[in-house]
Amino acid sequence: MRAKPIVVGLLLAIAVVAWFALDLGRFLTLEKLHEHQEWLVEQKNASPLLFGAVFFAVYVLITGASIPGATVLTLAAGSVFGLLWGIVLVSFASALGATIAFVVARYLLRDFVRRRFEKQSAAVDVGIKKDGIFYLLALRLVPIFPFFLINLAMGLTAIPVTTFYWVSQLGMLPGTIVYVNAGTQLSQVRTLADVASPMLLGSFALLGIFPLLAKFALDRIKARKVYRRWVKPRRFDRNLIVIGGGAAGLVAAYIGAVAKAKVTLVEGGLMGGDCLNFGCVPSKALIRAAKFVHRARHADTLGLRNARMEFDFGEVMARIRRVIATIAPHDSVERYTALGAEVLLGHARIVSPWSVEISNSGATRTLTTRAIVIAAGSSPVVPPIPGLSAAKCLTSDTLWDVSKLPERLVVLGGGPIGCELAQALARLGATVTVVEMADRILLREDPDAAAAVASALEQDGIRLLTAHKA
Secondary structure, eight states, X not given: OTHHHHHHHHHHHHHHHHHHHTTGGGGSSHHHHHHHHHXXXXXXXXXXXXHHHHHHHHHHHHHHTTOSOHHXXXXXXXXXXXXXXXXXXXXXXXXXXXXXHHHXXXXXXXXXXXXXXXXXXXXXXXXXXXXXXXXXXXXXXXXXXXXXXXXHHHHTSOOXXXXXXXXXXXXXXXXXXXXXXXXXXXXXXXXXXXXXXXXXXHHHHHHHHHHHHHHHHHHHHHHHHHHXXXXXXXXXXXXXXXXXXXXXXXXXXXXXXXXXXXXXEEESSOTTHHHHHTSHHHXXXXXXXXXXXXXXXXXXXXXXXXXXXXXXXXXXXXXXXXXXXXXXXXXXXXXXXXXXXXXXESEEEXXXXXXXXXXXXXEEXXXXXXXXXXXXXXXXXXXXXXXXXXXXXXXXXXXXXXXXXXXXXXXXXXXXHHHHHHHHHHHTTOEEEEEESXXXXXXXXXXHHHHHHHHHHHHTTOEEEEXXXX
16 A cells, blocks of 8 residues: 555656756746747637647646646736636636645655654644634635645645635635736736735735634634623632642642732642642652562662562551652642632632632632633542442542552553552552553553553563453
8 A cells, every 4th residue: 555655756756857857847937928828829719628628737737746837827827718717717727736736745645744743743633623724715815825835734634625625716716816817918917026016915915814813703703602691790809710729720820829910729629639649749659669679679680689678568658648748838728828829728610701609618709700720630430330339449549548558459440540550569569450441551652662561560460451341
C-alpha cells in the first residue's frame, strides 16, 4: 500500500521537473498572452465547446499540479471568453484543480505527518472540525496567501473533501471576478501589478477578515441565546470564584489574588485536594520507601553482601502522613487568606453563569462573580461487583489510612495509579495481581513504553491479567 503514494509522488516530481526543465512556463506569461490574444479568440470562435473544454482541462491540470500560471490563465479567460463565461470556467476549474491538489497532498503526506506529529495533528483536527470553514474561507478571500500552500496544508487536516471544494469555490470567487474582469480589458494590463494593486490587496485582506468577524458575531448571538434565561448582575461581589482547592484551583486562586482580584476559593474537603492528600505527595513518599527496600534486597547486584533490611509498614505510612503535614501549610486556608483570597469551606452550586451558592453546616450564601473556575477534581470509581462494597475495598483515597500491609492484593485497573501502587506494595512484600480489561496496561501510553513497564512489574513478582474483567 505504501508503494502507491511513492509512485504517485515520483510521477508528480517528474512532471514538475520536466515543466521547469523545458521552461514550459514561458507560454504562461502576460507577454505571450498579449502576443497570441487574437489567435486564441479565433480558435474559440471556430470551436467554442472544444476550445472551452481544452482550456478548462489545462486550467485544472495547472492548478492541480500546483504549477505557476493560474493568474495568467484567469486573465486569458476574461480576454477570450468574456466576463460571464470566463468567471464560470475559471471558478469551477480552479476549485476542481485545488481539490485535486488537496486530495493528492492528503494521499501522499497525511499519514506520514499524522505518524510524526500525532498529538499536534489531533489538536489541529479538533480546531478544523469546529471552525475549519471559517479559517479556509478567510484564507481563500485573501490572495496574498499562495493557494497551492493552502491546498497542501488543508490536505493534511481532516476537513471533508466536499467542504473543501465548495468553501474554496466560494472564497476564490471574488478574486476570480476581479481577475477575469481585468482580462476583458487586457490591452490596459501590462503587468500583473496593474491588477493586484496595494489598494486591491488591502480590500481583499479586509474581505478575508469578514468570515472571522461573522464567526465572532455568531458566537455572541449564540451566547445571548444561552444566557437570556438569566439576568446578568449590574455589580459583582467577586471577580473570580474558584470551586475546588486542589492543585488547579489553588493555582487559579493564587494568580487571581496576586493580581489583586476579589477571589473566593471554595473547598468541600481537604485543602490541597487529591495531589496533597491522596495522590502525588503520598504516592511518591510510598514509592521512595519501596524503592529503598527493593535496592537493599538486591544489594548483591552491586557487590554488597549480607545487606539486611527491616521495616515496619505502619511506620512507613506514619512517615507519609508526616510528609503531608509538612507540605500542608503551603496549601492551607491561612496562607491563601494571607494572599488576599477569601477561603470558604463548604459545597458550591452554580445557580447562574454569574452566581454561585455556597452551603456549609446548614448555612447558605450566594455570591455573584464575573468568572467561575471549576476545579472540583474527581474521585475513585468502585465497580459494581457484587459483594465488593461489603468487603470494604480500598481505593487510591482510602489506602493511606491502612497501617498494616495486606498479604494479598488485587488491583483493578492497569492505569498509572494502579501500576505505581501495585509496584510499591509488591516491593514492600505484598502478593499483588493487576486486572486490566484492555489487552495491555497503560493504554494511553505508547505500546513500547507500556511493555517496558509491564516487564518491570513482572520482575517485581506482580501477576498481570490483561484482557480480563473482574
